Amino acid sequence: MKLLFLLLISVTVIHGCLRVRSPEPPKCECHSLAIGQQQTPEIENHHFYQNISNQALEPPTIVLEDCSISMGCDPEYSLVVFDTEDAVMFGEYGLDGMCDPYTQTWMADDGSQLRTFNRLYGACVGYGKCLCYSTAITKENIDDLLGNHPFKTNISGYALKDPYMNLEDCSVSFGCDEGFSLVMLNSDEAVMFGEYPADGFCDSTSQTWQVADETGNLRVFDKIYGACVDYGTPVPTEPPQLTCPCAYMDILTSNAKEYIGHFDLYLKNLSHYDLVRPEEFIFNFNHNKGCVANYRCPAGTSKYFFSDFYQFDAKPSDFDLFEMRCEDNLRWNVMPYTEHLDFTPDFVMPVCVNFSAPLPNPNPPTSPMCSCQNYMLRSSLDRTTLMNNFEVKSTVSDDHCHWEISCKNEAYAVVEVDGQKHFSQSLDAKCSPDNSKWNIQNSNGGSWSNIESFDFGCTKQVPSAVTTQKPRTTQVPCLCLKTEFDSRNADETIGTYDFYLYNISRYALYPPGLSYPGGRVSGCPMSFHCAEGEVQVLTTSESSYEVRAVEMFCVDEMWTVIDGSDTTKLTRSIYMTCADFSTPSTKNLPLLETMCNCPHKMMSNYSNPDAMHLEFNDFMTPTISDDRCVWEIRCGYPTSLAFNSDGQRFSVR
Structure with missing residues (x-):
């Protein structure tokens, strides 16, 4: 017994803890964003956005701490939170949530239950605030x-x-x-x-x-x-500023791609920097030299020069020697370079480059850069075709492999292949980075492969033996609604338009000529022309106005109208005439100041595809007195007359 006791007191008792190492949770990276007016592109495709698009928006206050978030608005605003599929209106209340680091989703109380959010995009909406x-x-x-x-x-x-x-x-x-x-x-x-x-x-x-x-x-x-x-x-008229009649254009960053985007110097160098306007363009008239021009760039910028077929660096040290003289034939004579080059361009484009202001570097092209040969055609080498490369409008891809060439102001695009010129409305050229050769197509269906050099330009003069459109046996009319009118049927055709009532109704109107050039774009192109001295007047479903140049394309029974100011209109119907403002109308109309001018507006339906009424001018026949005080409106079968008065709509059969 004594031995057992001694044995027990000799045993060492050990106490301890078991340490278990568990992995740390992932980092909380749940998505959240404060939405204000500047961030609306993030939610404009969300189905709920239309409910707040006309309201004042302010970004909410967001506080992020570890895996928690709080979001709230000022008292006069209501909080709306956009998830990926739906939206929750928190109103005057704020939001508190926690990020689940394992699913990277938010958990928050939506006012009725605890729910999961894929994201928390919050906007403070000022309902009832005026933003007009x-x-x-x-x-x-x-x-x-x-x-x-x-x-x-x-x-x-x-x-x-x-x-x-x-x-x-x-x-x-x-x-x-x-x-x-x-x-x-x-x-x-x-x-x-x-x-x-x-x-x-x-x-x-x-x-x-x-x-x-x-x-x-x-x-x-x-x-x-x-x-x-x-x-x-x-307003008093100011005396005109002296300028040379020859063509020139200041090149800026905003218009450089359009005017000099096809030059290697721009593509490979100047396109990476800010281009600014010359601070001074100097014109002098000399009895011996005629009109002479020069330009000066702002301090810290470099002076470059482009023409319709040439590019170079005009060094500052040459400023006093460098000049451009406008000749009687409206071509520039550029000196002193003329001593060494045949350099009499049709137009000039001064460029001032700020090499200290590089433009933001876009994403680099994913394909190899192309470097195929290209050349702009010159009329000085071929007087049978009057080239006007000032009209060239170019779009060149970032990798310089895809070139789209068209021409402004009704000029034709020209491509020369194997010594023969081909005329069309536009050109599409693709350079192969493998063999540095071109595959070229024009809008008339012409196609050429493995071309060494893309030789192109613009012209308004096409040889009479050359057609600029695909051959057709007959002109194919467009299927969209159109009407040509003159003084005889103008009242019943566009009699309800103010532009007719108070303007062109007082002059002689003649029917225009129509043409269907074809080939430029998909759909049916059409244009109309007037005799010399007459003015084109175009009336759409919405308005009537005078135009100087107009293009129209019929696609899916709708007209796309591009007028001379590059303004695009969409309309179901067009009405065309030629006005001679030198010949008074034979109608005996009263003076304008004695005529009635009550406000009126015709209902249109192209802006509302669900509207039940048809296009008004297709079935409407107005009869309006000469003093514009009595109006009679009739609608043909199968339509009925509809009108609005004091906010109410009425129909008359």
Whole structure:
């Protein structure tokens, strides 16, 4: 027993803990974003975005700590959270959530239950806030604001004064000093208020203005421009600035691709830097030399020079020697380089390059860079075709392998292959990086393979024996709706248009000639022309206006209309005539100031495909008195007449 006791007290007892090493959880990288006006592209394809697109947006306050998030808005805003598929409206309440590091998804209470979010894109929405646009037109900003507005010429030629403008919350008021007339404009029309002020109220739902016009009726303006015009004081004309009649163009970063994008010097070097306008373009008239030009670049920039077929570096040390003389044949004579080169270009393009301001480097091309030979055709070498490469419009891919060439101002694209010129509306050339040879196609269906050099240009003079379109036995008309009219049928064709009622109805109208050139784009192209001295007038489903050059393409029973200012319109119907403004109409119309001018607007349906009414002019026959005071409107079978009055719609059979 004593031995057992001694044995027990001699045993060592050990106490300890088992350490188990477990892996650390992944890093929390759940997606979240604060959405304001600048970030709307992130959610504009979300189905819920249309519910807030017309509302004020501010980014919420987001606090991220480890794997937790809190998101909230100012008291006057409501929080909306966009998940990948749906959206949750938290309103005045904030959001608190946790990121699951294993699934990289958020867990948050949506107000009724704990749910999983794939992402938390939060936006603070200011429901009921007014965002309607309004501004005052001044002589300094009229060109920027109105651009090609149809009413611009009715105010730009007269003295302007800043209007009184008072903007408070959702209302705006405009007024003018005595002697000035108030004109209120939206994107495409104008209302004359004269000596009276005007008030507008912003509808926060549609973000459009409601303005009571001179008759007391409410009109909807997408935006408001207010101008005070003194129609008794025309703007004094300034003496013209001396310039040479030969063609030239300042090249900037914004237009370089279009005008010099096909030159190697630009493609491989200058395209990587900012191109700025010359600070001084100097013109001098000398009785011995005629009109001489030179230009000076801003300090710190380098001087380059392009023409219709040549490019070079005009070193600053040569400035006093370098000059461009405009010859009587409207071609430039560039000196002193003419002593060494046959250098009499049709046009010149000065370039100032800021090599200290490289442009942001885009993603490099994934394919090898191409370096095929190319050359611009010159009329000085072939006078049978008057080349005008000033009209060249080029698009060159980043890897320099794909070239698209077209011409501005109705000029034709020319490609020369094996000594023969081919004329069309556009060219598509692809350079193979493997053998540095071209595969070229033109818009008339011509195709050439393994060409050593892409020789191209633009011309307005095509030899009479050459056709610029695919051969056709007969002209194929386009299937879209169109009507040619003259003085005999103008009343019933476009009698409801203001441009006809108060303008061209007072002059002789003649039917135009139609042509279907074919070959330029998919669909059916068409153009119309007038005799010398007559002016083209085009009427679409929306408006009627005078044009100088117009192209129309019929695709899927809809016209795409491109006018001389490169403005594109979409319309179901077109109406064409030729106006002779030197020949008065045989109609005995009263003076304009004695005629009625009640506001009216025709309903269109191309902007609303679900509308039940058909295109108005296809079935409508108006009868309007000469003083414009009595209107009779009839609709042919199977349509019925529809009209809106005081916000209500009525139909008459």
